Ligand SMILES: Nc1nc2c(ncn2[C@@H]2O[C@H](COP(=O)(O)OP(=O)(O)OP(=O)(O)O)[C@@H](O)[C@H]2O)c(=O)[nH]1
């Protein structure tokens with residue numbers, strides 16, 4: 001190999017010293033100089049390659065860790081068995097606070113008999129949870145209003161109990177969307193997450209029942225919300241329905257730490273009866289996810305709620321209904 005890659009003379013070391021062996025200055029005036037050759041990348045001589053080529057590292061895909069959108073959701077539901085819970089409620093009913101409280105509970109350790117394993121939405125959880133912490137420096141813990149522009153988003157939790165693991169997806173969207181759909185039922189088809197929900201939780205702000213001036217209007221709107229969704233085919237037949245009453249701390253007047261449940265109980269009974277008459281079953285849950293009105297009340301009902309969500313749904317009865325006054329003997333077998 002010549003000493004210089006761009007001089008044809010083997011005795012010229014212009015590449016290292018910058019001085020032409022034939023004393024040409026400038027170097028371009030030398031007839032042996034090869035400027036085009038100099039511009040080339042000569043690479044390494046094969047003989048000098050001693051180290052073996054590095055193995056190609058497999059590419060590691062990092063997830064955004066924010067709420068899952070529709071396309072991410074389908075790929076996850078294809079890969080593993082999931083339980084999907086949809087939270088339905090007017091503005092400030094306590095939907096996002098409940099989600100943040102569940103995440104906060106798993107941050108401390110095992111919760112409701114389940115251990116945290118993983119989550120595809122850790123950043124989304126942490127953002128919601130942050131403001132509920134003392135260190136957020138707010139005068140009171142709080143939750144940001146969910147923006148209507150964001151549409152629906154899903155939080156993911158993968159938890160383990162014994163040898164079984166569960167993937168839970170919780171849908172959250174702005175209460176303004178539900179309010180708008182209640183007023184204008186042509187907007188109901190946009191609430192597409194309901195069609196894929198295993199459980200639908202109607203969030204009832206129990207604090208509004210404590211105030212006589214808001215009570216009756218709120219009750220009417222709450223029932224109207226559920227009926228609007230049911231009557232417009234937004235609720236799948238096999239979804240488990242439950243009413244989740246939030247903010248129980250507002251039912252406990254200081255210095256008492258015990259919520260007064262009379263008004264709530266009456267309303268629950270009225271709804272349950274109304275739905276039973278129409279052929280629907282609806283369960284009742286009561287929670288307090290952030291007792292900011294009366295801290296002594298503490299968290300209520302979150303463990304039971306979470307355990308209920310992960311309880312397998314009762315299997316659908318697929319037995320054919322007996323025929324009414326059948327003409328054929330074979331059809332009468334079902335009646336006996
Ligand atoms: N006192 C009390 N306040 C609560 C409780 N849960 C939530 N809140 C407060 O209620 C307000 C609304 O809570 P969110 O969780 O943001 O309600 P949301 O249903 O997500 O509301 P949108 O995002 O507007 O649909 C916040 O200021 C919370 O701090 C509770 O258990 N007790």
Ligand SMILES: [Mg+2]
Nearest residue numbers: 095096145146
């Ligand atoms: Mg919200």
